[in-house]
Amino acid sequence: MSTPLLGILREEILATGPMPLARYMDLCLGHPVHGYYRTRDPLGVAGDFITAPEISQMFGELVGIWIAAVWSSMGAPAEISLVELGPGRGTLMADALRALARAAPSLVPRLHLVETSPVLRAAQAERLAGISPTWHDGVASLPPGPALVVANEFFDALPVRQFQRGERGWHERCVGLSPDGERLAFGLAADPDPHLTTQAPLGVTLTLPGAALDTVRILARRLVRDGGALLAVDYGHAQPGFGDSLQAVAGHRFVDPLTAPGAADLTTHVDFTALARAATSEGARVHGPVDQRDFLEALGLRQRAERLSAGATPQQAVRIAAAVSRLTDPARRGMGSLFKVLAVSDATQPRLPGFPDAKP
Numbered sequence: 189m190s191t192p193l194l195g196i197l198r199e200e201i202l203a204t205g206p207m208p209l210a211r212y213m214d215l216c217l218g219h220p221v222h223g224y225y226r227t228r229d230p231l232g233v234a235g236d237f238i239t240a241p242e243i244s245q246m247f248g249e250l251v252g253i254w255i256a257a258v259w260s261s262m263g264a265p266a267e268i269s270l271v272e273l274g275p276g277r278g279t280l281m282a283d284a285l286r287a288l289a290r291a292a293p294s295l296v297p298r299l300h301l302v303e304t305s306p307v308l309r310a311a312q313a314e315r316l317a318g319i320s321p322t323w324h325d326g327v328a329s330l331p332p333g334p335a336l337v338v339a340n341e342f343f344d345a346l347p348v349r350q351f352q353r354g355e356r357g358w359h360e361r362c363v364g365l366s367p368d369g370e371r372l373a374f375g376l377a378a379d380p381d382p383h384l385t386t387q388a389p390l391g392v393t394l395t396l397p398g399a400a401l402d403t404v405r406i407l408a409r410r411l412v413r414d415g416g417a418l419l420a421v422d423y424g425h426a427q428p429g430f431g432d433s434l435q436a437v438a439g440h441r442f443v444d445p446l447t448a449p450g451a452a453d454l455t456t457h458v459d460f461t462a463l464a465r466a467a468t469s470e471g472a473r474v475h476g477p478v479d480q481r482d483f484l485e486a487l488g489l490r491q492r493a494e495r496l497s498a499g500a501t502p503q504q505a506v507r508i509a510a511a512v513s514r515l516t517d518p519a520r521r522g523m524g525s526l527f528k529v530l531a532v533s534d535a536t537q538p539r540l541p542g543f544p545d546a547k548p
């Protein structure tokens with residue numbers, strides 16, 4: 189499919205040669221005019237994919253309960269920032285704030301949203317009308333002070349670098365042009381990267397989530413300094429980094445990552461081991477990762493569903509049960525075990541709600 193971005197990518201490749209995968213992802217997702225997230229609301233039935241907060245209000249409500257519990261275990265600081273990374277339509281935050289108002293009525297957080305998409309910023313402003321959040325392009329501009337940070341399906345959308353093991357070392361995966369110059373094609377840099385010395389068998393792919401690691405390091409550093417926690421929910425794996433999980437989705441289907449640049453969502457599975465290591469290296473404490481199912485059930489998903497169903501019509505009750513199973517089912521269509529939850533906190537919090545007892 190020819191997209192406006194395809195022409196721009198071809199020109200850049202003709203001028204300067206094949207571009208690293210991270211640059212390709214960055215342009216496809218974040219090009220100021222034609223980037224995937226700049227031009228549309230990708231969420232929901234009419235969009236390209238659906239996320240946990242869009243499946244059920246219970247997801248955001250449980251996150252709100254988590255926020256209330258962590259805030260109170262921090263000693264209920266009067267001044268605290270509530271931060272969301274990549275808030276989508278603002279659904280998670282709206283549901284979380286409703287639950288928060290009930291669970292911790294004295295907590296009046298200042299709300300900060302990290303969001304680059306003008307379309308989604310507008311949706312968030314509408315959904316969170318009356319709360320007047322402050323928007324940021326990245327985590328670097330967040331104000332100092334204690335903070336509780338949540339991120340659902342944010343880290344998977346950040347650009348990654350990939351390398352393939354060859355005889356002489358690791359060759360970076362690049363996007364260039366097909367021999368006829370018409371289509372995009374994957375290739376490998378001719379020379380190996382001089383900085384990568386990891387040992388692995390020939391042909392193995394290594395994924396380095398540079399942007400995600402930078403984000404976690406910045407957040408971990410401030411959490412250690414000023415107090416607070418980060419809750420990150422995403423699909424990914426707890427085993428470290430080999431393999432290629434790059435995928436493109438449009439209209440709820442997998443598509444070739446190179447055929448519709450800027451018109452399909454590009455993601456990779458989140459490497460939670462690497463994220464945890466980045467946080468630990470800043471002196472922060474890591475909790476999990478645990479399966480989304482275990483996290484939600486520990487926070488009371490089943491009880492919440494039962495309570496909602498008690499006052500619902502039979503039809504609504506069926507929908508609630510379907511949402512619970514979608515959020516917790518470990519099978520392929522469910523999110524229960526593919527999705528993981530990781531938290532990062534300052535060193536004074538040995539245990540966070542939803543996570544089993546911390547390892548000694």
Ligand code: SAH
Nearest residue numbers: 225239274275276302303304305340341345
């Ligand atoms: N959390 C929401 C939306 C997930 S989609 C939900 O669960 O429904 C990913 C979100 O991250 C979108 O809001 C997208 O615009 C935002 N996003 C993607 N890349 C970003 C970046 N580099 N900086 C800030 N926000 C980004």
